[in-house]
Amino acid sequence: MTSNVNNDxxxxxxxxxxxxxxxxxxxxxxxxxxxxxxxxxxTVLQQAELLCRDWAA
Known part of the structure; x- marks a missing residue:
């Protein structure tokens, strides 16, 4: 799953x-x-960003 995460x-x-x-x-x-x-x-975008932060690590 982490291979799909892009930090661009x-x-x-x-x-x-x-x-x-x-x-x-x-x-x-x-x-x-x-x-x-x-x-x-x-609020929803902030929550999504917090949830996804760990996936990119």
């Missing part, structure tokens, strides 16, 4: 952008409050 900044940014898009789509799908969507998106 450009790849990392594109992955973050894709995750951000997916999270926002899910929040809209389940009628999450629009004024809270940005904070929720940031």
């Amino acid at each position: 900044c450009t790849v990392k940014e594109s992955v973050k952008a894709n995750l951000r898009r997916l999270v926002k789509r899910l929040l809209r799908k389940y009628d999450y409050l629009p004024e809270k969507q940005e904070k929720a998106t940031v």
Whole structure:
């Protein structure tokens, strides 16, 4: 699994952008409050980054 982890900044940014898009789509799908969507998106991305940090090591 670790062979798929890439630390290239450009790849990392594109992955973050894709995750951000997916999270926002899910929040809209389940009628999450629009004024809270940005904070929720940031929180999910931070959690994902923390979970994946150990995989890259």
